[in-house]
Amino acid sequence: MKMIRLLPLLTAALIAALPAVADSYKARPGSSIKIAGTSNIHDWTVESKLIGGSMELKGDLAKAGKVDATAEAKISVRSIKSDKKAMDDIMHAAMKVEQNPTVVFTLKELTAQGDLKFEAKGELTLAGVTKEVKFPVTMEKIEGDQLKVKGVLDTKMTDFGIQPPAPNIPGNPIKTADEVKVTFEWLTKKQ
Amino acid sequence: MNDEQLNPLGLKNEVDRRAFLKGASVSGLMMMMGGTVLVPTRQALGADAAETKRPATPPLKCGIIGCGAWGRDLINTLGQLPNAPITAMCDTYGAYLRRAARSAPDSKQYEDYTQLLADENVEAVFIATPTHLHRPMVEAALKAGKHVYCEAPLAQTSEDAKAIALAAQGATKLYFQSGLINRSEPQRRFLLDFIRTGAWGKTVMSRLQFHKKQSWRRSSSSPEQERAMNWRLDKTTSLGLIGELGIHQLDMASWFNHARPKAVTGFGSIVKWADGRDVEDTVQAIFELEDGSSLMYDATLANSFDADYEMYYGTDAALMVRESKAWMFKEVDAPLLGWEVYARKDSFYKEVGIALVANASKPTTTSDKPEAEAAYTNAPLKYALEAFISNAFNHGQAVKDFKESFGEDDAALADYLKDLESKRLPAAGYKEAFEATVLVIKANEAIQARKRIELKPEWFELT
Numbered sequence: 001m002k003m004i005r006l007l008p009l010l011t012a013a014l015i016a017a018l019p020a021v022a023d024s025y026k027a028r029p030g031s032s033i034k035i036a037g038t039s040n041i042h043d044w045t046v047e048s049k050l051i052g053g054s055m056e057l058k059g060d061l062a063k064a065g066k067v068d069a070t071a072e073a074k075i076s077v078r079s080i081k082s083d084k085k086a087m088d089d090i091m092h093a094a095m096k097v098e099q100n101p102t103v104v105f106t107l108k109e110l111t112a113q114g115d116l117k118f119e120a121k122g123e124l125t126l127a128g129v130t131k132e133v134k135f136p137v138t139m140e141k142i143e144g145d146q147l148k149v150k151g152v153l154d155t156k157m158t159d160f161g162i163q164p165p166a167p168n169i170p171g172n173p174i175k176t177a178d179e180v181k182v183t184f185e186w187l188t189k190k191q
Numbered sequence: 192m193n194d195e196q197l198n199p200l201g202l203k204n205e206v207d208r209r210a211f212l213k214g215a216s217v218s219g220l221m222m223m224m225g226g227t228v229l230v231p232t233r234q235a236l237g238a239d240a241a242e243t244k245r246p247a248t249p250p251l252k253c254g255i256i257g258c259g260a261w262g263r264d265l266i267n268t269l270g271q272l273p274n275a276p277i278t279a280m281c282d283t284y285g286a287y288l289r290r291a292a293r294s295a296p297d298s299k300q301y302e303d304y305t306q307l308l309a310d311e312n313v314e315a316v317f318i319a320t321p322t323h324l325h326r327p328m329v330e331a332a333l334k335a336g337k338h339v340y341c342e343a344p345l346a347q348t349s350e351d352a353k354a355i356a357l358a359a360q361g362a363t364k365l366y367f368q369s370g371l372i373n374r375s376e377p378q379r380r381f382l383l384d385f386i387r388t389g390a391w392g393k394t395v396m397s398r399l400q401f402h403k404k405q406s407w408r409r410s411s412s413s414p415e416q417e418r419a420m421n422w423r424l425d426k427t428t429s430l431g432l433i434g435e436l437g438i439h440q441l442d443m444a445s446w447f448n449h450a451r452p453k454a455v456t457g458f459g460s461i462v463k464w465a466d467g468r469d470v471e472d473t474v475q476a477i478f479e480l481e482d483g484s485s486l487m488y489d490a491t492l493a494n495s496f497d498a499d500y501e502m503y504y505g506t507d508a509a510l511m512v513r514e515s516k517a518w519m520f521k522e523v524d525a526p527l528l529g530w531e532v533y534a535r536k537d538s539f540y541k542e543v544g545i546a547l548v549a550n551a552s553k554p555t556t557t558s559d560k561p562e563a564e565a566a567y568t569n570a571p572l573k574y575a576l577e578a579f580i581s582n583a584f585n586h587g588q589a590v591k592d593f594k595e596s597f598g599e600d601d602a603a604l605a606d607y608l609k610d611l612e613s614k615r616l617p618a619a620g621y622k623e624a625f626e627a628t629v630l631v632i633k634a635n636e637a638i639q640a641r642k643r644i645e646l647k648p649e650w651f652e653l654t
Contacts, residue, residue, distance in 0.1 A: 027596060027597060028597055028600075029593075029597050029600060029603035029606070029607065049607060049610065050592050050593060050596045050597075050607075051596065052595055052596030052597065053596075074595075074596070076588075076592035076595070076596070078585070078588050078589075078592065079588075079589065079592045081611070081614050082614075083613070083614065085581070085614065085615070085616050088614070089247075089248075098249070
């Protein structure tokens with residue numbers, strides 16, 4: 001009888017003693033990334049619904065502290081579009097799409113702050129330039145073993161060697177601001 | 192417009208129409224009537240104003256099937272684009288093939304289109320063969336994984352047109368565009384926006400015409416080849432003037448009127464070219480619209496007067512569209528729009544037309560030179576082909592990107608591609624082409640039978 005009572009405790013102790021198994025998540029449709037900026041004529045937004053890549057998470061995400069995590073997210077530059085074809089072409093050229101067709105974020109450090117809020121540090125490679133970036137993210141568990149990662153990053157085009165586009169339209173020169181706000185929702189599914 | 196450019200129907204001006212218009216017709220008409228020229232400002236067209244300087248998409252390897260006069264126009268226009276290398280061409284007639292090859296000497300030449308479709312060095316196919324031959328070629332091209340540009344009309348029968356449209360609809364991973372080239376032209380798109388503002392009031396009627404004195408006949412030393420070349424003169428293979436030419440103007444009218452006709456009555460006869468053909472050289476058709484307005488179309492190969500243009504009559508104003516230019520003629524009791532006070536005016540006999548042109552917001556001037564400077568001066572075909580190359584490349588790229596991001600998921604891919612449709616360069620797809628093709632097939636039937644045909648909605652459904 002005593003043994004039966006102790007069994008759950010023993011089982012729990014045994015599981016705790018085993019090395020934690022990482023949960024693998026893979027990108028799936030339902031993601032979006034928006035890049036917003038401004039210019040002397042109007043505010044602008046470009047967007048993509050393709051965020052590929054994968055993520056591995058180990059341990060209790062709700063507990064504050066460093067999370068054992070790896071992640072790599074990829075976005076095709078050509079999939080980033082506005083409502084104006086001409087603006088897309090100018091933007092893709094500015095991002096040197098021919099030489100660097102993909103934007104890559106590689107997670108280096110994930111720190112949990114409780115309530116599924118985190119700070120992510122990693123390397124962002126854009127237009128052939130890699131920069132370390134840091135930004136807040138939140139995670140949301142969705143039915144069907146899905147996890148949605150949301151985040152916002154403020155950055156500058158010139159940080160990545162991109163000159164803010166300035167299309168020379170006669171009589172209406174356009175000047176684009178350097179600062180941009182990147183907002184994303186990355187939907188992943190447990191494998 | 193230079194001498195090499197095409198008219199809105201994509202045809203070269205064989206008759207010296209331009210001189211006629213310049214010397215007599217246009218300025219005379221302008222003097223007689225008076226209208227406002229409708230031409231877009233680059234600003235009005237938004238960011239697309241930068242189109243002439245924007246970087247082109249990467250190259251898309253092109254194959255042409257059908258190297259007759261229209262196929263060669265496609266080849267020559269593609270040759271003006273920086274990203275449309277012609278890697279292959281095909282025609283069953285050796286003389287056409289050799290002639291076309293001179294414009295693309297590095298291309299591979301085929302006499303059998305199935306061999307061109309098997310060529311891995313071809314990513315996109317342009318089908319410029321006679322209308323009645325389109326269906327097997329489009330179906331095979333899509334099956335071979337090629338993006339397809341198919342000339343309008345899509346087919347000679349409703350059954351074939353529907354088969355083509357359904358094949359295009361089913362090939363979600365490929366891009367399909369039809370040869371309704373005016374849908375890509377920036378100035379016509381500008382006009383559409385203008386029309387949608389309701390500036391002409393309630394629609395009263397529309398009138399479209401195509402007048403050109405020419406036989407439409409082609410000659411060859413081989414009787415068999417000559418028969419094949421003159422497929423447009425044979426009722427068993429041709430949709431006649433209203434189908435082979437009228438489809439472009441009727442498509443524009445449906446677009447501008449935002450309505451499909453509910454009935455059509457037609458007439459036709461051979462009045463000039465009684466040379467053994469059985470296709471009429473002069474036709475008229477009257478379309479009835481749901482709103483009570485009517486649309487009249489007439490075409491002749493027996494007289495050139497006034498060439499081709501479209502008139503739209505509303506209770507507040509009339510709109511005249513000639514090639515890429517347009518003028519508005521206001522009724523005296525029409526409400527003041529405001530901007531027209533500052534717009535350029537042209538005189539047409541006893542009327543004054545308000546020029547819908549790039550310089551429309553400049554101070555008023557009265558001019559007897561109606562050929563106002565337009566912001567966009569390329570032929571409609573060039574805009575259509577630019578759109579095709581760009582859209583086909585981006586479509587293919589989107590499919591590739593999606594697969595790389597998420598793997599195979601056809602349903603989600605279809606949703607993703609649907610979402611991207613609004614981001615394409617403007618062009619007519621399979622839906623617009625199917626609709627326009629069925630319309631002219633039925634109009635041609637009405638002309639043949641000299642009767643009224645009610646247009647049933649189910650004829651236009653793609654199921």
